[in-house]
Amino acid sequence: MSIFEKPRRSFCKKVILLGDAVNTKKMIQNVLA
Structure with missing residues (x-):
């Protein structure tokens, strides 16, 4: 797992x-309209 993998996934x-x-x-x- 690369450093960029996790932030991108959470983004x-x-x-x-x-x-x-x-x-x-x-x-x-x-529904309200």
Whole structure:
């Protein structure tokens, strides 16, 4: 495992979580609309 492997993986996880949050927000707005 290289030095860059771990930070990049956690960064990807953050991006995925952020995307999930945005999608959830959109879904909630669609339900409320």
